[in-house]
Amino acid sequence: MPTYVYRCKVCGTEFEKVQSFDDPAVAVCPHGHEETRRVFVPAGIIFKGSGWYITDSRKEKNGSHGKSESNNASNE
Numbered sequence: 001m002p003t004y005v006y007r008c009k010v011c012g013t014e015f016e017k018v019q020s021f022d023d024p025a026v027a028v029c030p031h032g033h034e035e036t037r038r039v040f041v042p043a044g045i046i047f048k049g050s051g052w053y054i055t056d057s058r059k060e061k062n063g064s065h066g067k068s069e070s071n072n073a074s075n076e
């Protein structure tokens with residue numbers, strides 16, 4: 001079964017939940033909040049904690065200005 005990543009809208013915690021495709025896209029935050037949103041993460045690219053970003057999206061920009069954006073990406 002796939003592992004989904006959720007982000008809590010209340011406290012910002014990201015957590016993983018194993019669900020089947022038929023399950024509703026809802027999960028409860030480890031801190032008890034029910035307002036969470038499912039975050040799409042490609043299979044095999046799940047990192048623990050914060051401060052990561054997907055490098056694939058940068059390849060399509062082909063050398064335009066993107067240096068300052070990479071700094072902001074790890075600032076959340």
Ligand SMILES: [Zn+2]
Nearest residue numbers: 008011029033
């Ligand atoms: Zn929460």
